[in-house]
Amino acid sequence: MPFKVGEHRLLIPGPAGDLEALISIQDGAQKIAICCHPHPLYGGTMTNKVVHTLHRTFFNHGMNTLRFNFRGVGKSHGSYADGIGEVEDVNAVVSWVAEKFPSLAVGMAGFSFGAYVSLKAAEYNEFNFMVTVAPPVERFYFKQMILPQCPWILIQPMADEVVNPQSVIKWFDSLNLKSETTRLIKIADASHFFHGKLVELKRQLSEVLDAFNL
Secondary structure, three states, rough: OOOOOOEEEEEEEEEEEEEEEEEHHHHOOOOEEEEEEOOHHHHOOOOOOOHHHHHHHHOOOOOEEEEOOOOOOEEEEEEEOOOHHHHHHHHHHHHHHHHHOOEEEEEEEOOOOHHHHHHHHOOOOOOOEEEEEHHHHHOOOOOOOOOOOOOOOEEOOOOOOOOOOOHHHHHHHHHOOOOEEEEEEEEEEOOOOOOHHHHHHHHHHHHHHHHHOO
């Protein structure tokens, strides 16, 4: 194991320079979940509370986790690159994880802008599972996207003031995916940032992770 048990702050080499990251390690982990934050130009960082909730949920399920700042955020080098460069950031992080933790299955998760980037990264990488929260289907190009070939959980807050819940549901339903490997979770009365609903987010995600044996 390249890291001791605990949380470590580090820099990962990326295509535009170093990427600031937080990695959380525990004994006996067989998976590692990479978590992507919301839009860099609107205050999104790896310490976002929704991203933190995803991290805690995965960690409580026995996984290691890795959160990182996209280029231009925090101590990460570079500048915002319209989602294209940010997918390259994810690819670099996945390659780093594969080198440092070759025995671990890699899961991918993202919130808002991070959900879009995570799905795009699935076109270039094989993931053990995918979790996307409030994907901005009206703001980025989701049509003809190559979908992940792994268990996929989509979570949509139903009082979302940033991403239209009905547009997300309509898009997801149009994909005609197999219910055995995909799940849409609708969280009632939850805003985009899950104010007062983070515990419910964690609870419902935990239930589906258990159902999928993740």
